[in-house]
Amino acid sequence: MRLFIDGDAFPNLLKPIVLRTIERLCLNTTAISNKRISIGNAPSIEYIIVDQGADEADHHIVSLCKAGDLVITADIPLADRIISLDAHAIDHRGELYSADNIKQYLAMRNLMESIRESGEMTKGPKPFTAKDAHAFANQLNAFLAKHC
Numbered sequence: 851m852r853l854f855i856d857g858d859a860f861p862n863l864l865k866p867i868v869l870r871t872i873e874r875l876c877l878n879t880t881a882i883s884n885k886r887i888s889i890g891n892a893p894s895i896e897y898i899i900v901d902q903g904a905d906e907a908d909h910h911i912v913s914l915c916k917a918g919d920l921v922i923t924a925d926i927p928l929a930d931r932i933i934s935l936d937a938h939a940i941d942h943r944g945e946l947y948s949a950d951n952i953k954q955y956l957a958m959r960n961l962m963e964s965i966r967e968s969g970e971m972t973k974g975p976k977p978f979t980a981k982d983a984h985a986f987a988n989q990l991n992a993f994l995a996k997h998c
Contacts (some may be wrong), residue, residue, distance in 0.1 A: 851997060854911050856923035857883030857897075864982040865889050869923070871990060876998060880914065882907045919991065925978050926952075926959045938993065942978065944985030946993060 855868065859945045860881075869890035872879050881889055884907055889895060900906040907929040911921060917936035923929055929939035929947040939947040947955065966972055 851877075852914075852916070852919045853879040854878050854919060854921040855879065855881040855889065856907060856911060856921065856925055856928060857887040857889075858885070859924055859942075860887060860889075860922070861978050861983070862967045862984055863978065863980065864922075864942060867983060867987045867990070875994065877994075877998075882910050882914075883893075890980060893946050896906065918997070920997070922990075926955050930956050933991055940986070940989055940993065943982045944987075944989035946989055 859881075865888075868879075869892065871877065872889070873892050876894055877880055878930055879889070879892075880894045880898060881887060881895060882900060882961055884900050884902050886899060887897070887927040898910065899995045900910045908925060908931070909927065911956050912924075912935070915921060915935055915937050921929070921932045921937060921943070923932075924942045926947075926996070929941070930952050932939045933947055933949055933952045939952075941947065945955075962972060
């Protein structure tokens with residue numbers, strides 16, 4: 851299994867959590883973004899910077915991802931594409947996307963996008979907190995215990 855990180859909006863609070871996990875399990879990891887990011891220095895981490903542009907990092911992740919791999923992303927359309935490859939996706943708040951729930955998340959995301967496009971003001975996402983980081987760490991550890 852390879853770990854992919856959608857690095858464009860990766861929260862700083864998660865970087866030490868993920869780095870410890872990568873080092874502990876010697877997990878082959880690829881962080882892909884359209885700007886320079888750093889999760890940390892470990893021999894098993896590869897950094898790829900893609901061209902600027904909407905979804906360039908997403909397309910690159912999908913092109914490399916194989917069945918059984920894990921992608922960390924908050925991008926629901928990307929998670930949907932990953933699930934269709936029989937791979938796995940976890941969001942920054944610890945939600946494990948699956949074939950059973952991804953279409954529901956995608957429908958809600960699309961509904962909210964159409965509401966915003968119609969001019970309606972909506973609330974953005976809640977601020978990312980230490981509680982979210984803890985939920986992510988728990989989900990990541992549970993997933994890896996089951997799949998590694």
